[in-house]
Amino acid sequence: MVKINEKSNWKEVTPGGTIYNTGNAAEFNTGDWRVNKPIFKEDKCIQCLLCAPVCPDSSIPVKDGQRLEFDYDHCKGCAICAEVCPVDAIEMVPEGQE
Amino acid sequence: MTEKYNFKQEMEKEERLTGGHRMCAGCGAPVAVRAVLRALEEDDEAVIGCATGCLEVSTFMYPYTAWKDSFIHNAFENAGATTSGAEAAYQSLKKQGKLANDKDHKFIAFGGDGGTYDIGFQSLSGAMERGHDMTYVCYDNGAYMNTGIQRSSATPRFADTTTTPVGTEKKGKSQYRKDLTAIMADHNLPYVAQTTFIGNFKDLHQKAKKAIYTEGATFLNVMAPCPRGWRYPPEKMMELCKLAVETCYWPMFEIENGEWKLNYKPKEKMPIEKFLEAQGRFKHITKSEKKDMIEEMQAEVDHRWEKLLIRCGEKEK
Amino acid sequence: MQIRWHGRGGQGAKTASLLLADAAFSTGKYVQGFPEYGPERMGAPITAYNRISDEKIRVHSNIYNPNYVVVVDETLLESVDVTAGLKEDGAIVVNTAKAGEKIREKLKGYQGELYTVDAREISMETIGRYFPNTPMLAGLVKVAEIMPENDFIEEMGNLFKKKFASKPEVIEGNVAALKRALKEVKTHG
Amino acid sequence: MSIREKLSGNEAAAIALKQINPDVMAAFPITPSTEIPQYFSKYVANGSVDTEFVPVESEHSAMSACVGSQAAGARTVTATSSCGLALMFEELYIASSSRLPIILSVVNRALSGPININADHSDSMGARDSGWIQLYSEDNQEAYDNLIQAVRIGEHEDVQLPVMVCQDGFITSHAIENIELLEKEVVQDFVGDYQAKEYLLNKDNPIAMGPYDTADYYMEHKYQQNRAMENAKAVIEKIAAEFKEISGREYDFFETYKLEDADYAMVVLNSTAGTAKAAIDKMRAEGKKVGLLKIRVFRPFNAEKLTELLKDIKYVAVMDRSETFSTAGGPVFHETSAALYPLAERPELISYIYGLGGRDVTIESVESVFNDLMEIEKAGEVKNRYRYLGLRE
Numbered sequence A: 001m002v003k004i005n006e007k008s009n010w011k012e013v014t015p016g017g018t019i020y021n022t023g024n025a026a027e028f029n030t031g032d033w034r035v036n037k038p039i040f041k042e043d044k045c046i047q048c049l050l051c052a053p054v055c056p057d058s059s060i061p062v063k064d065g066q067r068l069e070f071d072y073d074h075c076k077g078c079a080i081c082a083e084v085c086p087v088d089a090i091e092m093v094p095e096g097q098e
Numbered sequence B: 001m002t003e004k005y006n007f008k009q010e011m012e013k014e015e016r017l018t019g020g021h022r023m024c025a026g027c028g029a030p031v032a033v034r035a036v037l038r039a040l041e042e043d044d045e046a047v048i049g050c051a052t053g054c055l056e057v058s059t060f061m062y063p064y065t066a067w068k069d070s071f072i073h074n075a076f077e078n079a080g081a082t083t084s085g086a087e088a089a090y091q092s093l094k095k096q097g098k099l100a101n102d103k104d105h106k107f108i109a110f111g112g113d114g115g116t117y118d119i120g121f122q123s124l125s126g127a128m129e130r131g132h133d134m135t136y137v138c139y140d141n142g143a144y145m146n147t148g149i150q151r152s153s154a155t156p157r158f159a160d161t162t163t164t165p166v167g168t169e170k171k172g173k174s175q176y177r178k179d180l181t182a183i184m185a186d187h188n189l190p191y192v193a194q195t196t197f198i199g200n201f202k203d204l205h206q207k208a209k210k211a212i213y214t215e216g217a218t219f220l221n222v223m224a225p226c227p228r229g230w231r232y233p234p235e236k237m238m239e240l241c242k243l244a245v246e247t248c249y250w251p252m253f254e255i256e257n258g259e260w261k262l263n264y265k266p267k268e269k270m271p272i273e274k275f276l277e278a279q280g281r282f283k284h285i286t287k288s289e290k291k292d293m294i295e296e297m298q299a300e301v302d303h304r305w306e307k308l309l310i311r312c313g314e315k316e317k
Numbered sequence C: 001m002q003i004r005w006h007g008r009g010g011q012g013a014k015t016a017s018l019l020l021a022d023a024a025f026s027t028g029k030y031v032q033g034f035p036e037y038g039p040e041r042m043g044a045p046i047t048a049y050n051r052i053s054d055e056k057i058r059v060h061s062n063i064y065n066p067n068y069v070v071v072v073d074e075t076l077l078e079s080v081d082v083t084a085g086l087k088e089d090g091a092i093v094v095n096t097a098k099a100g101e102k103i104r105e106k107l108k109g110y111q112g113e114l115y116t117v118d119a120r121e122i123s124m125e126t127i128g129r130y131f132p133n134t135p136m137l138a139g140l141v142k143v144a145e146i147m148p149e150n151d152f153i154e155e156m157g158n159l160f161k162k163k164f165a166s167k168p169e170v171i172e173g174n175v176a177a178l179k180r181a182l183k184e185v186k187t188h189g
Numbered sequence D: 001m002s003i004r005e006k007l008s009g010n011e012a013a014a015i016a017l018k019q020i021n022p023d024v025m026a027a028f029p030i031t032p033s034t035e036i037p038q039y040f041s042k043y044v045a046n047g048s049v050d051t052e053f054v055p056v057e058s059e060h061s062a063m064s065a066c067v068g069s070q071a072a073g074a075r076t077v078t079a080t081s082s083c084g085l086a087l088m089f090e091e092l093y094i095a096s097s098s099r100l101p102i103i104l105s106v107v108n109r110a111l112s113g114p115i116n117i118n119a120d121h122s123d124s125m126g127a128r129d130s131g132w133i134q135l136y137s138e139d140n141q142e143a144y145d146n147l148i149q150a151v152r153i154g155e156h157e158d159v160q161l162p163v164m165v166c167q168d169g170f171i172t173s174h175a176i177e178n179i180e181l182l183e184k185e186v187v188q189d190f191v192g193d194y195q196a197k198e199y200l201l202n203k204d205n206p207i208a209m210g211p212y213d214t215a216d217y218y219m220e221h222k223y224q225q226n227r228a229m230e231n232a233k234a235v236i237e238k239i240a241a242e243f244k245e246i247s248g249r250e251y252d253f254f255e256t257y258k259l260e261d262a263d264y265a266m267v268v269l270n271s272t273a274g275t276a277k278a279a280i281d282k283m284r285a286e287g288k289k290v291g292l293l294k295i296r297v298f299r300p301f302n303a304e305k306l307t308e309l310l311k312d313i314k315y316v317a318v319m320d321r322s323e324t325f326s327t328a329g330g331p332v333f334h335e336t337s338a339a340l341y342p343l344a345e346r347p348e349l350i351s352y353i354y355g356l357g358g359r360d361v362t363i364e365s366v367e368s369v370f371n372d373l374m375e376i377e378k379a380g381e382v383k384n385r386y387r388y389l390g391l392r393e
Helices: A080-084 B007-011 B029-038 B054-059 B079-095 B113-118 B121-130 B180-185 B202-213 B234-246 B272-277 B280-286 B292-311 C013-026 C100-104 C119-126 C133-144 C149-163 C168-184 D009-020 D035-045 D059-072 D082-087 D089-097 D122-126 D140-155 D184-191 D218-247 D272-285 D303-310 D331-340 D363-379
Strands: A036-040 A090-094 B045-050 B070-073 B105-112 B135-140 B191-195 B218-223 B253-256 B259-262 C002-008 C030-035 C045-053 C068-071 C091-095 C113-117 D003-007 D024-027 D052-055 D076-080 D103-108 D133-136 D163-168 D177-181 D254-257 D264-268 D290-295 D297-299 D315-320 D348-353 D386-388
Touching: A080 A090, A080 B234, B029 B054, B029 B105, B029 B135, B029 B202, B029 B218, B045 B054, B045 B079, B054 B105, B070 B079, B070 D059, B079 B105, B079 B121, B079 B135, B079 D024, B079 D052, B079 D059, B105 B113, B113 B121, B113 B135, B113 B180, B121 B135, B121 D059, B135 B202, B180 B191, B180 B218, B191 B202, B202 B218, B202 B253, B234 B272, B259 B292, B272 B280, B272 B292, B280 B292, C002 C013, C002 C133, C013 C030, C013 C045, C013 C133, C013 C149, C068 C133, C091 C133, C100 C113, C113 C133, C119 C133, C119 C168, C133 C149, C133 C168, C149 C168, D003 D009, D009 D035, D009 D076, D009 D103, D009 D140, D009 D163, D009 D177, D009 D184, D024 D035, D024 D059, D035 D052, D052 D059, D059 D076, D059 D082, D059 D089, D076 D082, D082 D089, D082 D122, D089 D218, D103 D122, D103 D140, D133 D140, D133 D218, D140 D163, D140 D177, D140 D184, D140 D218, D184 D218, D254 D272, D254 D303, D264 D272, D264 D331, D264 D363, D272 D290, D272 D363, D290 D303, D303 D331, D315 D331, D315 D363, D331 D348, D348 D363
Parallel strands: B045 B070, B045 B105, B105 B135, B135 B218, B191 B218, C002 C068, C068 C091, C091 C113, D024 D052, D024 D076, D076 D103, D103 D163, D133 D163, D264 D290, D264 D315, D315 D348, D348 D386
Antiparallel strands: A036 A090, B191 B253, B253 B259, C002 C045, C030 C045, D003 D177, D133 D297, D254 D290
16 A cells, blocks of 8 residues: 555545554554653563553563563553563663663 | 453463554553453454544544554444444345355444443443444543543542632532443343453453453443543553552442342452542542541442442342 | 744643743733644644734744744654754754753754753752743743843743642742743853 | 336335345434335335344434444445434534445435424535535435435445435325336346445455544545545436436436526426426416426536526526525525526526425416516516515515
8 A cells, every 4th residue: 555644645545534554553653752761671570461461552562471672663651561560670761861 | 251361371462452553651541442452362353433532533543543453433422323333234244145254253342431421322322222242342531531631421529620620619520420330231231341450451351351252232341540631640550440449439340141240349448538649630629628528429439339239249238 | 933842742832832922922912822733642742833923913824934943852853853944043942951962963954043951950950840841931032032031030920820820839930940941041052 | 127106205215225225224213204214124024125224223323323334344225304314414424524325315304493394405405515415306206216326326436425315305205106116126236236345344454444634634535525526427427327228217417397498497406396397387388488407416516517508598596495594595596606607698596495394385386486587587687686485474
């Protein structure tokens, strides 16, 4: 599908605004909203995964029973994950000062 | 049909709501959506309806959608009717053999408390009463957050909202909240439940699973905190949910084929003040000298809790 | 005079543009203050605008060639083209603790004047919480010479009294933030 | 082989819908269109259609469910009148902007208040700018024929717009008249199977519908709708030609009656056109050069064709069965005037508001309009351009 953007003309935008490549918000970066950044301390992590379901931005991927590095393209830095972590394996630092 | 909850396995499921949506940092609504959609079997397709509200405008801003499943937003007050129409189409096309039948389609509607308790109530009631094979999920954040924190019928009494502002004559909202979950139970639906985010989301997961995989119209009421509207630091989301449950402000229960069941009973009921003082919208009552408003609210919470205990057979009438 | 504010939802850039309009209005100017409305949420980049003039303002479009740009959140420099359309003889005021040359690196070849205000430090030390819009507003008033400093402080004091009628304890801190920002605006040529 | 029958307009509409055999009908009863979902429910109960009938709790939900259903990939229909159409108002815009070719059988009735159940066009005229194609029907035959053609017009790939087919409440909806029906198989061949290109239930390609559209995109989307409406003009003609092959009946944007050499003409739509034809016959017999232009397609409005047909007429009475309260005429008058404006020499146009809330229109009342036009010619000037027909003064 042709990439639609604010320069697209009336023939290029999709009829009715319907989107055919669902889930394409993944291409939109909300990581730059972040003022504070979560830092994953893998050495401290006990892989309890309690951080994963609380993320509003689906930014804590889990694979093979292990949480992986944050998806910083989408994480908005809300810190809910850091708050629920029982072992302080997530540290919040001001963006740009990690 | 309660299956064992394999938390780790559930967390590995592919996300059906992607990042890149424009909800506020720390918003509860996408957390609710992710949890509900995880209850879908991986092979099942879903058609998701959504009422206008924060969730809709922020997850589907042209040309981006965060939803991987088929999704339809129609208007504010008609997620119930719209989703019921899609479900009717499915029944018709399936019956006529016009669809490839190798995959099951599940129908899920999402609405905030504005789109569910208030403006969309008629449409919800109609769709549920007709018994479409669909699940309606309310993410209840207790006010019209999308338009700037106006009161809804789900807003707790005394809350300071932009249409029930605290002033010299008024102390926030005058009314207690509507008990929508009980009203939906009185529709005699096969499954109705109330829940929120607790621990590893077992309760929410199991309820979503039951709701989606029970044939007929089912209803789920999920409390989803709003840091902006409730005025608490965004990182405290899980704490707010816990306070709501431990104070019995937001009990967790379900009604399966008319049987009421309490899913969690605090060992010791926490005073409602604990829930109120965690939120800026109640600052005018928690920080004032007069405690009578808090006492009033406590009495109402107690009254509703007692009623629920009786309904759930936890207590003699 | 045309001003464009870059901030994030929830940080008060919109409020700052409205306060600026109020303050300038008190000096007898014609004013406009308006945000660009969209469904963006807390944390999302947002834009707000001001026009200030001695004549009645009739234009109702967005501002594409501002005389001044205010960046309330430094992290926006990475994602937003904040100097787009900024007039060569104009100026940009950025909320940062960083050195001027560090900031200029991010301004995509912009040659005009650059000012900085450490709104985080000022806000934390005077108001006790992070409200960058108050110091940034003062910074802009100073840089753009919108009104005499004393008049500005007096007028803002009046506005805060109205705005914070229910929490008078924050007025003093906000006024202090303005005063400090007026003094601490740094110029970087 | 056509089938000769005697049917009310509502029966004709219901039979058209039965023969179309849609996948879904979602409806809520309202006088005078109530019979349509009633008849249809009977077809569902007896298995003579494959349709899923959704008995919703309001017209708003009716159109909402139609949007959900058509978006899911099902051919979807509904019926309504008056306040029901008004309650759908928001949804009409969403249906058309979502490019969903839903079919709506409108039985025209006055809007409240005061409450009134009889015919006028304030309901569908209020919806004229909602992005729906609008077809108007003089009698039961046209209501039937228009509904069948509507399916092909709306679903055409160059169009993809919803269509409402209007007829007058009680006057035609409840009057038994002769009609020629097509064989069910002929209709089904004509409308064919519906296959949406992109739809919610397509398991291989999920889609998302109904976005938040910012100022960066909204106008482009509106212009697409505008172009679809423009495309509908050729499609309407093409479908009419095909329909003629199966029915022998001719349809166009407009129907004229003794207009060619007329000096005085009336522009009108729906049932009054028939009464006007009778009045014209009577007056022609008296040697008066009167004629009729009946509007069948009000959206899209074919201004070019209308101009061509009216340009040589001296005096034209434009009849509106609805008010705009502009104090400067009704919607049909406005659009007719606008269409004729570019002409260097234009007919003299007079606006008549008539028949509101079911006020009867007789041969005599039509005659009085033509007589007014002749009076105006005699007087050499128009004293009152905006008139009410049959008002007690």
